Amino acid sequence: MTFLYVEPYEVRHEVLTRVRDLETWMDIGLRGDEYIEIDELETLKQRVGEFFLTRNSVRIDGQLGKPILDRTNYVKVGLTGIQLIEQPERLEISTAIVGVIITYLTDGIPTEVLVDWDLFTEQIQRVPATATDPAGPLPTFLTPDDNVHKWTNYLKNYQLPTVQEVTIAGSLGVLKIPLVSLFCLALLLPIGWQFSKRARNGGTSTAPIVAAVALVVIGALSVPYAQVSIARPVAIAGNLDDPQATALLETLLKNVYRAFDFRAEEDVYDKLAISVMGDLLADVYLQNRRSFAVQAAGGAQAKVKEISVRNATAERQDETPLTYALRGQWTATGTVGHWGHVHTRQNLYDAIVTIQAVDGTWKITKLEIIEENRIDPLAATLSTQEQAPAAGSGGA
Structure with missing residues (x-):
């Protein structure tokens, strides 16, 4: 065969x-x-x-x-x-x-x-x-x-797995700037100066007052509508909410696992270096090799096909440059096929992933695996299917 x-x-x-x-x-x-x-x-x-x-x-x-x-x-x-x-x-x-x-x-x-x-x-x-x-x-x-x-090759719409830098721009959320309101505020300054100048000279006029009131009203009413969104600068970065932390962690993890789609060891390291700092490269490489070695397939490495982050939270660290500790849980599902038979490996992780802003991109600087468990994908699927009818059996 x-x-x-x-x-x-x-x-x-x-x-x-x-x-x-x-x-x-x-x-x-x-x-x-x-x-x-x-x-x-x-x-x-x-x-x-x-x-x-x-x-x-x-x-x-x-x-x-x-x-x-x-x-x-x-x-x-x-x-x-x-x-x-x-x-x-x-x-x-x-x-x-x-x-x-x-x-x-x-x-x-x-x-x-x-x-x-x-x-x-x-x-x-x-x-x-x-x-x-x-x-x-x-x-x-x-x-x-x-x-x-x-x-x-008859594959249609197939996307070749790639590893790309995760840029900081956009990942910190957006900053909304009310341009019309700021413009009205800028116009108030010369109007106020003209009003104070006339007052000192003994002159009176209601025109500046009317103009100022009109600008205040226009500026206030336009705040919810006339806004421009820009990526939040690093200098005023705050805390990441849970959806932001989840999205950022999932993107970085996909980069890490995609690196192992490459065959040559030097290529794997090169791709890992896009999202992982140098001191951590060897640890991440060896940890993945251990976790996804399938003994039933002669020690062959399962390639991760699916990443699912269940939850994640971010805690900003008092460090420079900008650093966050992401505490998250995720599953990684990998497969390896040999001689017509497919082996599936699924692992569940609970870990703290520390990331840092480096030259405009995010990089993982520390990885603390709190818990790693191997789970049976088929059993998990069956469990979900068994629970589904129960959720809707409130009673007729």
Whole structure:
């Protein structure tokens, strides 16, 4: 079986094969004819991985891809799908299955991917193949006469995950300026000066008084209507209300999790640096790697697809430059798909995220995880569905 995964910034070609079938194309080098002994497992696994690095070429947008051997694992098929064999054990050659994952780095989402499948025998004339992209899986079969597994980008309105600076402008709320009222106030000054000058000279006139009263009335009546909104300057920044704190925290968290969509470690760090201060980069990187490693998928990293901030409050800190401590709760849901099976990981966090104004943008300077819990997304969904009827069962 062959699987093609097309994701932002990477393409993965994954294969499931029986060890017995590999004997047609390579010398598996085992001592016996029936079993793979425990001390032979690692050597055979490495040889299988190296074998697939040289077969089934992959072309991405017309260019031959550079394969990276991601991992090779012994697996078994269970009731819940593909399961890794985590503890070394003696395996029967006739039933042993090896899973291989080969990765190709890309700059974004390609236009076309072609896999030239060349592993057929007289007994194996039909190979199941599945291509999976952000829209979902598309299964097919490969045969000796139709052996090219082709994926074409038909994604519509797909937004490539990006990481952008979170600017301070606009995040502190707006300042409303009553322009007409200020204009009327400005006109009052010369009128008042003229009135006082005439009074000193003994002259009297009601015109300045009438004009002043008219300007006061016009200025007062126009306050609710003739206003211009501008971003609140940092110099007069106050406290953030809960909706502002929630929106700001969610934007920064999305930036952090989006950084891990990139494959190369240096790219991840570069993207993290947009929203995280240098001293905190390594801690955030390692914390995410630990939290979203899926052991059932061989330690593969789940990519976070959804962020939901449940609540957040902001407390201004007596520091310069402008600093807030955001106390919030949020859920992060990630998925990883291998060999046709999708693993989902959802974590619930309660944390204090300290942010600071740096060169016109917000950056996270401190992260204090108060509590982190792994939750079952399916159980949470079922719980919500079960509670929904109860909410409306007030009684007939």
